[in-house]
Amino acid sequence: MALNYSHRPVFPAHTSENNMWSPMRTVNGWLAEGAPEKYGECYSRPWLPSQEEMEEWHFIRNDKVDRCCSPESNSRDIVDRLPSDPFGMDIQTTFTAITGWLEDLEVDYGGYVRSNSRRSSQENYDLFAGWNLIWNSALKSRPFSSSVQFNEKLNSSILSSSPQVYEKPDDTLDAISKVNEYVEERGMEGSLARYNNEFPPACNESWIMGFDNEGTSCSPELQFGEKVEGAAKSEEAPHDAFKFCLMYLGVKDLLSIETVCRYLRSEVRGEPLLWKSIHIDQPLNEKITDDILLELACRADGTLQSLSLVECPKITDDGIRRVLETNPRLTKLFVPGCTRLTVEGMLSNIWTHNSKKDVPGIKFLRIGGLYGVTCEHFDVLKALLGTDDNMLKSHHRPHFYHRGNYYLPYDDDRAIDIEMCPRCEKFRLVYDCPSEGCQVKDNVPQVCRACTLCIARCAQCGTCINDNEYEETFCLDLLCSDCFKQLLKYQDRLDKKVDPCGDHMNMIA
């Protein structure tokens, strides 16, 4: 490839007035105006031209080409504006460079056409089409899914005579498989295991597939059989046991099982009962985005009842809104620790959702960890959830503070998790105290009940640390003196295990 061919530099280093005249051109699948405004808008392709190029162009998103991100969330999100490859370390940059060069040629070509100059346009087109053919075959030989996607878009932009309606590759599902790459062999994780035990199996209706007629062992196959892609004779299908097990797996394991074979993939994706209740915890919480969430929520075919997202920093109000729009039967919405959500956004989403006709509405909400909840917000939330102070104050299981239990457990029956802290009167998560001295006596309301800012608590056992001795760990957790002594003992035991010959060496010396 003659990289040196173009008289025009591939990455123009400065904005120039020459670019003022550039018409709309398609760059990397985005419609871009050549106006030399400072780069303001965003994009989120995994590979990008250089930053200088970005600063030169003002992007207008082409909805048809990319459904990956919503404009509002992108415009607000500094993370999305950061270039993913600022130092060009990747091989993809070379391709980007060459592709950019081809685009420049296309601009020239486009300019000629638009200026109604008929001179040698046909020649240029042929030449360009030829280069494009060579370039596309080069791209195809590379296993980059992203560049293959771009390949199709480049095709559609360059041969723009006929609008190419191509089958958009399954972007979001690629994203899911990227999430999946993280899922490797590992043992059962404690938190997920706990939720697996606490969750009722997603499908109590599995028992309905029961004994009513003689052919019941065939009925699961009949039920799932239509969804099998390819030649699915029932005797070639995997054992029925896999289908039953799917009901008892969490989201992470389901996504892993999806990658085993086509049959299981169609099972996992095609069975709405598996997705009636979605719980996202470690480690998927860090990776889940609005689009992946929407894709998972849509697998329930509108029957999603419970959505639990614990500490998912990439989820935005817009993502929640889209999920609520497509799932009218949602009654439990748990989003503790999702720091990108705002109270106002949550209020407006729940208001819109609960006001719809024939909708049971959200009855259980968890927003512990969201900041800025005022009294007015809380009153509106109580009204929306259909609860009042009496119901909230009625007896519930005590909630103690310790690692792994910052938020209310799944099966707690409170309508909303936050409440007004008796000391600071702000609306936050309030914890009870397990220490014996603070227990309820003779119907006296517990004094030791407040948020963690008002009453510091031990991260291990949850007892209050007021005037007692405490230690601060390296992770800035507080430990009461008892827990700290236990920790020291444990560490001593570990040290002894590591160095069993310590005494022996001493003897020799």
Added chain:
Amino acid sequence: MENRETLPSPEKEKLTTLMSLDGHIFPVEEAVIVELRAIRRLLPAAGDATIPISQVTGQILAKIIDYCRKHNDHKLNRLRDEEISAWDRHFVDVDEELLFDLLVASHFLEVKDLFYLTVTTVTDTMKTKSPAQVGNMDQLRNLFISNFRLD
């Protein structure tokens, strides 16, 4: 494989006869039938006739009856909790094909405890395996060799 138990007073306890897919006969006492909830519903209609269970082979049915008897003993407090847990662990320590068959049969016969036991055993192993290994779990119909690979 047939399973007959000698009872102290056979004429007092009514035995129901079950017949497996491959023709094995299993006379079982009522306590076991109670565990097999699917069969229990059929009892009034069946009367004295042999109940055919056409989805379950003799080997699996024998194991399930064994399980029901053991857990019935446990309920009558003849066994301690640790003993029954150890026995359960030993019970599911079999090769995967047999485990899958037990799972499906216990679902069919609605033996809830056994079903949950087998399901948790299988899902525990699934969670510790990579997708490739899960594909190899089904030995008879090796998922990776069949047409159902993801390619």
